Amino acid sequence: MSKYITTPIYYVNGEAHIGHAYTTFIADSMARYEKLKGEDTYFLTGTDEHGQKIEESAQKNGKPTAQFADEISATFKNLWDEFGICYDKFIRTTDEDHKIGVQKAFETMYAKGDIYKDFYEGHYCVSCETFFPETQLIDGEFCPDCGRSTSIVKEESYFFRLSKYENRLLEHYTNNPDFILPRSRANEVINFVKGGLRDLSVTRTSFTWGVKMPASLQDDKHVMYVWLDALLNYITALGYGKDDANMNYWPASVQFVGKDILRFHAIYWPAFLMSLDLPLPQHIGAHGWWTRDGEKMSKSKGNVIAPKEVADAYGAENLRYFMLREVPFGQDGDFSQRAFIDRINSELSNDLGNLLNRIIGMSGKYSNFEIDSVDVEKYHTKELTAMHDILASLDTYMENLQTHRYLEELWKLFAIGNKAIEEHAPWVKMKEDKKDEALATVALVANILAKASIMLHPIMPKITNTIADALGFEINNASYRELVLDKKLLKLFNIKVVPPLFPRIDEPLMAEAPAAHPNEPEIENKEVKETPKTTSNTNEDNLIEIGQFFQTSLKIGTVVEAEEVPKSKKLLKLQVDVGDEKPRQVVAGIREFYAPEDLVGTQVCVVTNLKPAKLMGMLSEGMLLAAKDEDGLSLIRPEKPKKAGTPIG
RNA sequence: GUCAGGGUAGCUCAGCUGGUUAGAGCACUGGUCUCAUAAGCCGGGGGUCGGGGGUUCGAGUCCCCCCUCUGACACCA
Numbered sequence: 001m002s003k004y005i006t007t008p009i010y011y012v013n014g015e016a017h018i019g020h021a022y023t024t025f026i027a028d029s030m031a032r033y034e035k036l037k038g039e040d041t042y043f044l045t046g047t048d049e050h051g052q053k054i055e056e057s058a059q060k061n062g063k064p065t066a067q068f069a070d071e072i073s074a075t076f077k078n079l080w081d082e083f084g085i086c087y088d089k090f091i092r093t094t095d096e097d098h099k100i101g102v103q104k105a106f107e108t109m110y111a112k113g114d115i116y117k118d119f120y121e122g123h124y125c126v127s128c129e130t131f132f133p134e135t136q137l138i139d140g141e142f143c144p145d146c147g148r149s150t151s152i153v154k155e156e157s158y159f160f161r162l163s164k165y166e167n168r169l170l171e172h173y174t175n176n177p178d179f180i181l182p183r184s185r186a187n188e189v190i191n192f193v194k195g196g197l198r199d200l201s202v203t204r205t206s207f208t209w210g211v212k213m214p215a216s217l218q219d220d221k222h223v224m225y226v227w228l229d230a231l232l233n234y235i236t237a238l239g240y241g242k243d244d245a246n247m248n249y250w251p252a253s254v255q256f257v258g259k260d261i262l263r264f265h266a267i268y269w270p271a272f273l274m275s276l277d278l279p280l281p282q283h284i285g286a287h288g289w290w291t292r293d294g295e296k297m298s299k300s301k302g303n304v305i306a307p308k309e310v311a312d313a314y315g316a317e318n319l320r321y322f323m324l325r326e327v328p329f330g331q332d333g334d335f336s337q338r339a340f341i342d343r344i345n346s347e348l349s350n351d352l353g354n355l356l357n358r359i360i361g362m363s364g365k366y367s368n369f370e371i372d373s374v375d376v377e378k379y380h381t382k383e384l385t386a387m388h389d390i391l392a393s394l395d396t397y398m399e400n401l402q403t404h405r406y407l408e409e410l411w412k413l414f415a416i417g418n419k420a421i422e423e424h425a426p427w428v429k430m431k432e433d434k435k436d437e438a439l440a441t442v443a444l445v446a447n448i449l450a451k452a453s454i455m456l457h458p459i460m461p462k463i464t465n466t467i468a469d470a471l472g473f474e475i476n477n478a479s480y481r482e483l484v485l486d487k488k489l490l491k492l493f494n495i496k497v498v499p500p501l502f503p504r505i506d507e508p509l510m511a512e513a514p515a516a517h518p519n520e521p522e523i524e525n526k527e528v529k530e531t532p533k534t535t536s537n538t539n540e541d542n543l544i545e546i547g548q549f550f551q552t553s554l555k556i557g558t559v560v561e562a563e564e565v566p567k568s569k570k571l572l573k574l575q576v577d578v579g580d581e582k583p584r585q586v587v588a589g590i591r592e593f594y595a596p597e598d599l600v601g602t603q604v605c606v607v608t609n610l611k612p613a614k615l616m617g618m619l620s621e622g623m624l625l626a627a628k629d630e631d632g633l634s635l636i637r638p639e640k641p642k643k644a645g646t647p648i649g
Numbered sequence: 650g651u652c653a654g655g656g657u658a659g660c661u662c663a664g665c666u667g668g669u670u671a672g673a674g675c676a677c678u679g680g681u682c683u684c685a686u687a688a689g690c691c692g693g694g695g696g697u698c699g700g701g702g703g704u705u706c707g708a709g710u711c712c713c714c715c716c717u718c719u720g721a722c723a724c725c726a
Contacts, residue, residue: 504687
């Protein structure tokens with residue numbers, strides 16, 4: 001059976017970061033592994049380029065949208081090429097073939113009655129390209145995800161009958177417990193589906209940068225919503241809707257995604273496929289995120305890791321090894337130079353690299369670099385058996401995406417080699433005139449290195465080729481079958497002298513991340529640098545009259561009392577003096593960021609003429625001004641204390 | 650708050666259906682060989698298994714309560 005492996009298509013809204021690299025590394029390793037095993041394998045990656053956000057980013061950069069997308073897409077492709085990623089196709093959602101396929105899929109769903117036309121009204125966040133129900137908005141206006149302002153959009157839209165597939169999806173999850181990996185994530189998805197699925201708006205009229213509607217519908221003002229467009233890439237890449245050239249690879253064996261987009265891949269995507277009467281992928285693999293030195297990476301902290309920078313400092317393959325070895329699939333991982341260096345030194349240098357050097361040295365001295373496996377079975381049955389047992393166990397780990405276990409087990413081979421050298425001490429045997437025994441041990445280790453290199457090849461393709469070359473063979477499906485499956489030994493060869501492949505690293509090779517002191521924000525000269533960037537400061541599209549602004553009554557308030565709202569994670573109940581006789585009760589979603597006792601006595605800005613609302617059964621008669629970004633939320637407060645009730649404006 | 654999954658050596662974790670002195674890797678440390686990238690090998694220290702109660706001849710492993718962490722969902726004027 002053929003194999004089909006995909007990464008998500010990456011959104012061309014910014015440069016590739018280490019998370020992108022991680023997904024791509026796993027997928028690449030998996031694809032290489034299947035190819036090594038002789039499977040007919042197709043490996044897809046690419047870029048997601050449509051949507052309003054891209055349109056706007058392009059504008060900000062003063063570039064035509066298509067050109068902007070071209071440029072960012074190219075940075076991804078170039079990076080993967082530099083990293084030697086062995087994709088069979090790099091798809092772009094701006095490819096003509098892709099658009100044709102999406103239109104075809106749309107027509108098919110429409111003809112089936114799974115897509116219908118209706119109206120959508122809601123609060124839309126441009127940045128997240130998502131509608132939010134009013135109840136979810138922060139302060140009635142701001143996006144719960146990114147904190148940006150949303151706008152009310154009522155538009156005609158086509159809807160996909162997601163609700164229709166609720167039961168079939170649930171059935172599929174229960175019948176295929178490995179559909180979502182790791183399994184622990186499956187529960188989250190199942191609960192979400194059980195909560196009820198609403199039909200999905202799949203077109204927009206508010207922007208044009210997207211796949212056009214199929215001509216047959218004669219409804220040109222709509223374009224496809226990004227997720228419909230994006231998810232379908234996995235089949236349009238195979239020629240769906242055009243020539244079906246590679247559709248024999250469908251269904252995918254593994255589709256790798258970040259945990260943040262699991263829902264789209266585990267719910268919407270299968271539903272789309274059901275609607276198209278196509279089989280579902282075998283596995284959706286949701287991986288975790290990477291932190292740096294235990295902290296979330298974010299632009300504002302300045303601790304984002306550029307994959308290229310790490311690769312330049314430490315080597316791309318070392319990075320691949322580290323990332324796949326360090327973290328169990330699905331878990332979050334932490335990148336620190338210390339952990340990275342430890343793994344390079346103790347595993348790559350000491351265990352593997354040094355072992356190769358040991359036999360280069362011995363064979364040079366004892367046999368003029370000639371290595372012959374003739375006597376290995378005579379003196380080393382114990383080691384051979386142990387080695388082949390380990391080799392046979394590896395496949396399960398890889399097929400279950402357990403790369404860290406795979407590598408952990410694989411590394412036991414080097415321990416066997418190092419131990420065998422110690423136990424048999426070839427230098428002693430040489431003195432005792434037992435040259436064949438000494439050489440047998442050297443040959444044993446050569447075989448260990450050869451077989452291990454084959455199995456390590458999917459993770460470290462280049463360096464293992466170097467090792468194989470030194471050991472006089474080539475890594476390919478033939479040698480995999482011979483040396484790993486059939487347990488054959490290396491034929492007579494002359495080992496090549498190579499310099500140490502994994503030099504030990506003593507000092508960190510990159511600048512450390514900026515020290516993180518959340519409580520003492522460092523002076524951000526970056527802010528200064530970045531501020532004067534656009535020619536006009538009026539990026540906002542909906543300008544208002546000053547009179548409209550003064551329709552909101554903003555006042556300084558002093559917090560008199562503050563307490564946590566029981567049963568709520570985000571709410572604090574405050575009594576705020578805004579100059580009236582009685583303090584006003586304000587319920588605010590700031591509990592995660594402020595302790596009640598730290599608020600009492602401090603001042604805040606309050607919107608005082610807001611229609612009162614009920615939250616968790618409590619009346620809220622105002623709202624606090626606050627700003628939120630990926631680092632958290634900050635209240636807006638007067639620079640100097642002002643009398644309670646002072647108007648702002 | 651609801652649901653799910655955790656809390657085991659300095660660090661990262663393994664411990665299946667309860668059963669001899671609780672394990673691995675890394676780190677630390679003592680010894681030792683010399684083929685080797687101050688690598689290798691042998692040995693060692695170090696854990697009241699989150700807390701409390703219970704079931705049992707016997708519990709890290711089962712039950713109850715509590716504390717705490719993570720994730721999803723709800724809540725976010």
